Amino acid sequence: MKNNKLVIVGTMAFDEIITPTAESGKILGGAATYIGLAAAYADADIAAVSVVGEDFPEEHLSLLTNRGIDISGVEQVMGGKSFYWKGKYHTNMNKRDTLDTQLNVLADFNPTVPKKHRDASVVMLGNLDPKVQRKVLDQLTPNPSRTVLLDTMNFWMDLELAALLDVIKEVDVITINDEEAMQLSGQTNLVLAAKAIHKMGPEFVIIKKGEHGALLFYKDQPFFAPALPLENVVDPTGAGDSFAGGLSGYLAAQNTTTAPVIKKGILYGTTAASLCVGAMGTANLVQSSKADFLAQLQKLERLRNISA
Amino acid sequence: MKNNKLVIVGTMAFDEIITPTAESGKILGGAATYIGLAAAYADADIAAVSVVGEDFPEEHLSLLTNRGIDISGVEQVMGGKSFYWKGKYHTNMNKRDTLDTQLNVLADFNPTVPKKHRDASVVMLGNLDPKVQRKVLDQLTPNPSRTVLLDTMNFWMDLELAALLDVIKEVDVITINDEEAMQLSGQTNLVLAAKAIHKMGPEFVIIKKGEHGALLFYKDQPFFAPALPLENVVDPTGAGDSFAGGLSGYLAAQNTTTAPVIKKGILYGTTAASLCVGAMGTANLVQSSKADFLAQLQKLERLRNISA
Numbered sequence: 001m002k003n004n005k006l007v008i009v010g011t012m013a014f015d016e017i018i019t020p021t022a023e024s025g026k027i028l029g030g031a032a033t034y035i036g037l038a039a040a041y042a043d044a045d046i047a048a049v050s051v052v053g054e055d056f057p058e059e060h061l062s063l064l065t066n067r068g069i070d071i072s073g074v075e076q077v078m079g080g081k082s083f084y085w086k087g088k089y090h091t092n093m094n095k096r097d098t099l100d101t102q103l104n105v106l107a108d109f110n111p112t113v114p115k116k117h118r119d120a121s122v123v124m125l126g127n128l129d130p131k132v133q134r135k136v137l138d139q140l141t142p143n144p145s146r147t148v149l150l151d152t153m154n155f156w157m158d159l160e161l162a163a164l165l166d167v168i169k170e171v172d173v174i175t176i177n178d179e180e181a182m183q184l185s186g187q188t189n190l191v192l193a194a195k196a197i198h199k200m201g202p203e204f205v206i207i208k209k210g211e212h213g214a215l216l217f218y219k220d221q222p223f224f225a226p227a228l229p230l231e232n233v234v235d236p237t238g239a240g241d242s243f244a245g246g247l248s249g250y251l252a253a254q255n256t257t258t259a260p261v262i263k264k265g266i267l268y269g270t271t272a273a274s275l276c277v278g279a280m281g282t283a284n285l286v287q288s289s290k291a292d293f294l295a296q297l298q299k300l301e302r303l304r305n306i307s308a
Numbered sequence: 309m310k311n312n313k314l315v316i317v318g319t320m321a322f323d324e325i326i327t328p329t330a331e332s333g334k335i336l337g338g339a340a341t342y343i344g345l346a347a348a349y350a351d352a353d354i355a356a357v358s359v360v361g362e363d364f365p366e367e368h369l370s371l372l373t374n375r376g377i378d379i380s381g382v383e384q385v386m387g388g389k390s391f392y393w394k395g396k397y398h399t400n401m402n403k404r405d406t407l408d409t410q411l412n413v414l415a416d417f418n419p420t421v422p423k424k425h426r427d428a429s430v431v432m433l434g435n436l437d438p439k440v441q442r443k444v445l446d447q448l449t450p451n452p453s454r455t456v457l458l459d460t461m462n463f464w465m466d467l468e469l470a471a472l473l474d475v476i477k478e479v480d481v482i483t484i485n486d487e488e489a490m491q492l493s494g495q496t497n498l499v500l501a502a503k504a505i506h507k508m509g510p511e512f513v514i515i516k517k518g519e520h521g522a523l524l525f526y527k528d529q530p531f532f533a534p535a536l537p538l539e540n541v542v543d544p545t546g547a548g549d550s551f552a553g554g555l556s557g558y559l560a561a562q563n564t565t566t567a568p569v570i571k572k573g574i575l576y577g578t579t580a581a582s583l584c585v586g587a588m589g590t591a592n593l594v595q596s597s598k599a600d601f602l603a604q605l606q607k608l609e610r611l612r613n614i615s616a
Contacts, residue, residue, distance in 0.1 A: 188400075213532070222537050229498055230497075260615050302529060306571045306612075
């Protein structure tokens, strides 16, 4: 039942981002947007599942369709307004404050996975309400070689922990940042945190450390992928989603989920994230071609190369 | 003029270390001690240059001589007291406060490099007063293929910047932590900091990021070496010195300083640091055999291995 199909679920939204040096105004955002744009660098057959309001411009949707992403699972609610988030980064860009969140159509989001994608080999549950993530899983048809990935954040640990744990037990690959891994596990050490999260379900635990790279814990063998040192980080928004997108796109294209494939997928995710932060919002992912992506991937491979 | 000779200069001291879970009492410490113990894992011909007081026990010195380290350059001042440092780590072990520093015999330290080591191929200037580091350089006989490494800290940037810069301009390889790289360069970004430090002299700029690994900047090609994820960090004291020791020992043993050799040397340094932090003070370096070291190095290489 192996195929190259990737189902993505996540938000599609308007973001308003304030960094120490710039203000974005109201721009395209949302986990599914970043995941989709990043996943499209690999040769996967991608369907996005999301919800937007009547205010969501056609041009934003066409950014995804131009990359070959099926958006028949993106519901547009007439008379409704799209999810809106406004945030401001601190001086060092490592922390941010949420200034405003308006759920709007997301409040009643009832996801529908397009029929022809229900047998997908790879499912990427982007960061949103775990009850919505669960509804996506429940619509899938059986596929014994399926890989389910999940991204989440502290917000859902605080508000929906039981629902989140109920989804996590179905998950093969979890991506989570270091602080959230400690919160989820109740541990203060990442090795112990990963051990605890393994017991919740995921065989592959990927801990994202931002500029400090990413750690994979699989069985008793950790793997580390560095982040590219960048001269200029313009906007970290969407970096984690881009990571999840690059990784899940690669897994779908490869049609197998072994440790070496996951590791290479982490390099894809890291590459997508490093492109993402180079401009405000999705701008750099939108502008970067597959050739740009592969050139950036090569930089990352040189960063790991010990023999030259 | 290539040889396997390594000259180390640094402190030899008494440390008193308080961690969230333990107090060391008065134990063996000092940069030259950690550097020497770590360097001895490689097949180098090592001489240590330092100063101790009459109170410094023979058993501490024999830890170095047992590893084949020449201590004829370690002056013992009769009637003098050894350098003493007391520090307390914060809960997360990433920060510490100095509670007491007594320079004692270090205040008048006039280093003497043993004659037979003055043509050394590798010189490791451990963290101490840059005027002492300069005196070591001035005693060396010419060796066109020599590699000079320097480790330093913010303390010397605050108090002896001119003297420090005067030494740095003679240095091939600098090891420095991320905050100190930013302080030394006046930059807030590590890529830009490394560029600025290159201009001060060092061709190889190694930025130590503790648990987040180490970044080498060489020409326009960065290299990243991860740190081993550890379940239990007992005491970070000496980790940076151990890194410098593992690196400089490997360089001396290899008898050449190319980018691939420096990179492998960084893995040696990282390995020594990961052993160091596993017990209080020097205990784990003292207890770990060369076989233990190589087993730890293999773990680090597996952490980088993408194909298994």
